Structures are given as C-alpha cells and as structure tokens.
Amino acid sequence: MIRLTNDPIDTAALIDAARHPEAGAVVLFLGTTRELTDGRQTVALDYEAYREMAERQLADLETEARRRWPVLECRIVHRLGRVAPTEASVAIAVSTPHRADAFAAGQWLIDSLKQGVPIWKREQWADGTTEWVHPGMDKEGETRRGGGGG
Amino acid sequence: MIRLTNDPIDTAALIDAARHPEAGAVVLFLGTTRELTDGRQTVALDYEAYREMAERQLADLETEARRRWPVLECRIVHRLGRVAPTEASVAIAVSTPHRADAFAAGQWLIDSLKQGVPIWKREQWADGTTEWVHPGMDKEGETRRGGGGG
C-alpha cells in the first residue's frame, strides 16, 4: 500500500500494519530531515510531488518488490508539504519470513524511490535562503530571500 | 543503549529515541514470532538468556557498530520470557547521517546478535510439544508434553 500525505507519518501504525503471522522480520526505514548538513542549518524541508505520476510509480515499486522478494506486507508513505527537522519525510515498512529479504527489499525500495519517483524537496536554510534540490544540477534553482538577489 | 526485558517492546519509543538532528536515516529491525513455519503452528516462543554475558555481548556489539559506521543513536532490545506470534522478540534501531550506513549497521547488528549472544528460544508448538532451538544440533533437546515421552 502506498500513500502521499500532508500529515505526520504514524510510524507505530505502519509497523502494526507490517506485522504478519508468517513474518519473521519487519524492517522500517525512515528518511528524516537533517537539521545540520555539513554545518549548515535547515529550518525545514518542503516537499512537492507530481502526484498522479508519483502514486503510479510508488505502486509500481511495490509490485516489483513483491516480484523480487517474498514480501508479506509493504507500506510506502511519503510526506508532502513542510517537514520539520527529525520528522520523517518518507517511511517504508516491509515484512518477510526471513530477515535478509526484508533488509534487501527495504533498501531497494528507498534507493529506487530516490532515483525515479517525481518528488522534490526544497531546503529552507536558517539564513533565510531556499533551494530546490536537483541532484546533478547547478544551483540556478536557488533563490535568496533575505540579503538581496544572488 | 542495550536492554533485556520481559515486557513487550515499545517500538514507537525506540524510534523516537533513534531520531537525531544530524540523522538522515533511521532503520528499525524487528524480529517477530512466526505463527507458521513450513506449515507448523507456533503458539509462542520462550526466550532465556545468560543475562550477565548477553548484556555484555550486546554492549560490545553496539561499541563495534559505532566503530564501523557513523552511528548517531543505537538501541538494541531483546525480549525474555514468552513472546506471542507477531510480537517482536528483538528490536534494533539505528540512525546515521546517510541511509546506506543505517541499513549496514542494522543488518550487521542482528546478524551478529544471532550468531553469538547467549540467548535461546524454545518453540511452543500447537501440538503441545516444545523444542529448544539450537542451530546445527540434533533435536535431543526436544521434549514431548502431550503424548508421552519421545
């Protein structure tokens, strides 16, 4: 089951949903907002998605994970809108009969999500600047709020 | 931080304890009691530990994980006594700046725990028999409760 949401992710509910009588392992991955990255301070991250396509791609990832590993339960939830430091922007919960598969499926899901699902984050730095994060691209997307154009 | 406990594991509290301002990733692993293994039904697992040694070994594993990976927070909790199906017998929560390290540290911790920490489980099968689990050993440890000695 996949979901995009503007609300904080209820990790306890996700874990409960991943429990299964045939499961020997549950792996939960949380991507959490770093407050400090290389000494620079983040106030929050803002997430935006191409919603229709992101939902389709996430569902495809779940299908592919179930094809590759004996997945019993699978939950993928991604936050949209503003996410504060230490809060989870993404949560993936997977249960399998044995643990190696749960780790492999969980890691593959988050790696694949970060590679191809049309979701973007914007850094809100403590110095008042904001910056869309586009890996591999120059920082033309950066705009300065406080101290004048740059 | 490591802990042996007779109480159900509070996974939400573990996740909260693993959050950290510099963490970009939290990985939580739960080992859950399988109700069905190859079609055989488990009523519960009973866990026993050589407590003094198990605590020392778990603390050593945490130290070693922190040496190998940039671990920000680490929690290892193992249940003792009776654990019902779908409940967690062990929980490991690890946070790191980047996700690959959280997966690697979490997987190494549970693999190492299962290899060397002096904790044992006894299967309570639905047919009334019980069986200490000692990987690689013949089943001399098995005792039959219902239908007379075996």
Next chain:
Amino acid sequence: MRVRVKLFAAAKELAGCDELAVEMPSGATVAELRETVVAQYPQLNTVVSHALWAVDAEYANDNMLLNELSNIALIPPVSGG
C-alpha cells in the same frame, strides 16, 4: 496544436507558473517540444538540459509523438526521500 507542460520545483519557480502552453506542429515529438520550450523560455535552459519528460504520467523518450490531449510534464532531477 497547443500542448500543455506541467512544471515542478525549480522549473516552476524559474518560469513563474506551474504550466506552459506551447504551440507545436501536430505530430511533434518530445525532442521537438524540448527545443521549442528552451527557445521560448531561455530561463529553463539548465533545468531542461537535466530533466526528463513524462507523458501521461510515465517517463517518455525523445521520439514519442505528442497530441493535444497528451498529459505532459517536465521532470527535473528528483529529490524525494
């Protein structure tokens, strides 16, 4: 024909709107649309050169044919997670 292109993230910010309307010869491809967009919106040059295209909510390759009903989106490098 007139096609619409959804914009996101830095592309939306640089264009100042969340959708472009672009006139194209009918039967144009994704590659031709890209050239037209860059010519008409030079401020999108860098982001377009790093972006992928989606048609009807799937990634599309350069020679996919477009029509007026195509649901087109410019997908800058993603950063979810």
Next chain:
Amino acid sequence: MRVRVKLFAAAKELAGCDELAVEMPSGATVAELRETVVAQYPQLNTVVSHALWAVDAEYANDNMLLNELSNIALIPPVSGG
C-alpha cells in the same frame, strides 16, 4: 577443587538442573572440564559436543585454566533474535 557450571536451554532441561558442581584437579583446563562433564553426565554428550564454554561471561578456549572462583557456563548453540 570444585567448580560450578551454569546450564541453559536444552542443557538445563537434559540435566534437570541449572548448575552442575564438578570436582576437578586444581589447575584444570576447559578441555579437561568438558571431558569430565561428559563422563559424569552422559545425557549432555550431544549438547556439549555442539556447545561453547564461557568463563567470567566471555567465550573461553580449550586451554584456559580454571579455578574455584571461575564463573563457568556451558553455551549451547544460540538462537536469540
């Protein structure tokens, strides 16, 4: 000297107690203790042959020397997790 050996899991069940008291010559090793235990408690033969030993809460090798204060445990194959 008299040493005490903690038992767990199947070993405890097979012996019917959670600790053995074994008379050994002083300065005996882990290997010598193992032989004595198997001779005196034949029902522990299989589990001892698969088990490790711990002295003072650390895994011990065969030629570790024991004394009366040694905190000894028989560690059958573990199955935590």
